[in-house]
Amino acid sequence: MLVVEGLSCEMPDFKLKDISFSICKGEYFVLLGESGAGKTIVLELLCGLLPLTKGRIFLEGRDITNLPVQKRRFGLVFQDNALFPHMTVWQNIAYALPLKKRNQVSEFAARVGAEHLLERYPATLSGGEAQRVALARAIAADPVIIMLDEPTASLDSSSKIEIRSVLRSINALGITVIHVTHDYEEAISLASTVGILENGNLIQAGSPLDVFHHPRSKFVANFIGIKNFFRGALDGENFRILNKPITLFVSSEHKKGRGCVLFESESVVLSSDKPSGSTRNVFYGKVVGMERAKNGMEVCVDAGGVQIYSLITFISAERMKISVGDNLWVSFKSTAVRFIPESYD
């Protein structure tokens, strides 16, 4: 339905590079990324609100790259809802409708549970109510795709749940949704497809299961609780961490290529003396941080500029009397290290 090819945009302080993806009709596509990753820019480029440097956008086979905003039929819901403050809720929704169809305002409001708000002004609405109205207004414009820019970012947790349910019901009507967020939970809860955006690059896209089981960014790895995540290049069993003088031993079916490695902090063992077992990844470093976690103490050891996290029990931490500044050995088995190649599909 929507095919995006090599979307690029250059701004004075930001570059969006070669974004390509495709979305099928009725899909719920979540673009996940940290603040400043370029998520909103992608939406504004798709809508035609920002000029492209390069790339093409096809909607149902038709090239819409140079089509004006008004003719693209993409409904955009902004993070802060962008309701017109000088109009009532009724007028806001009616704005999207042609004169002949203005008797349908209540119908659109009812679809998102906002029919009781029609006489109110946006300034008098709560965050959740305002977002419902913004959704009703977007649907009223009869869009082919609804684009949502962090629609729940400024809401409390109960409003978030309500809005998610409204979003599911909108998608259930067959409306295709592109939703950008930095909220991992939201992505898991709503997405049929997830794309990961990092520093203006779309680094991964696929089903939520695929993306979160094979993370290709520290951002996603952190979401699934993995802090030991490094980019670099694999050559045989040796994985050279990018820009660091450290090589890890990796046991992988892949033999060569760029990619990333990850291993759980539970697999990392700390010891005062150099371990002498079968463990091949052994490094000496300084404790640079300690933090209480739910199930133990998370210790961060800096080994040659690489920060390795280890999760140990409170009893072990007490027994070893570890404190920040101590020098320790960190070790983990090469079988605990998972390599994910860059071109993995």
Add this chain to the structure above:
Amino acid sequence: MKKHFYIFELVALLCGGLILMFIIAPIVGMVLNSKASILFETMTDKEIHASIRLTLLTSFVATMAFSVIALPFSWYLARYDFVFKNVLIGIINLPLVIPHSTAGIALLSVLNRESMAGKLAEKMGFSFINNPVGIALAMSFVSLPFLIESACSGFAGVPEKLEKAAMTLGASPLRVFFTISLPLAGRSILTGLIMMFARGLSEFGAVIIIAYHPMVTPVLIYERFTSYGLSYAREAGVVFLIVSLIVFVAIRLISEKGCNYAGR
């Protein structure tokens, strides 16, 4: 620290009092020194009536006519950055810094009967010189920067996101301008319109060069002063002051009502 601030507050208040006195004293003096009999005579003077009517009307028409071109341009200035934008803004504000008689002379050089505009006007059956059209142009020349400046800051205060949202809902740029940008910048635009109108009413230097006749009130007051002396000019001034005050209070009340919606 607190004591110093307290003293500073007193000094600031004293400064305010002096400024207020500086503005109010001549006006109060003018009103108090007016003779009731002459004031009554002036109030019923048909020449005064005609001149006030002409002044109000030309300034109003000038403000409305120029707002049609000034508002879209102000929106553009508020939304876009371009090379030499500051130079352009400097040129727009030029009438504020040049003597108004100079502004009148400058305007006369392009509106006189021998100029292209003058010849064109003659073909259409009128002349800019000694004509309400010329007066309106002279008023606009010196007062337009007030409208552009105020409208520009009003448009800059309208979140661009609202205009973008309207466009994604299918609205054309023209519809976005009239339904979103203009109403949301309404308060500043109204202030700008009032300022331009007020500046037009009080204009003397540029107007007298373009049109001594028909006489706008500031020219009439000057003429009374030079012909009959202070007492006759003063009463005309008081009458004009009262009319202006009534007009501005009325405009303010209407504009406050118009802009007072729950969203802001």
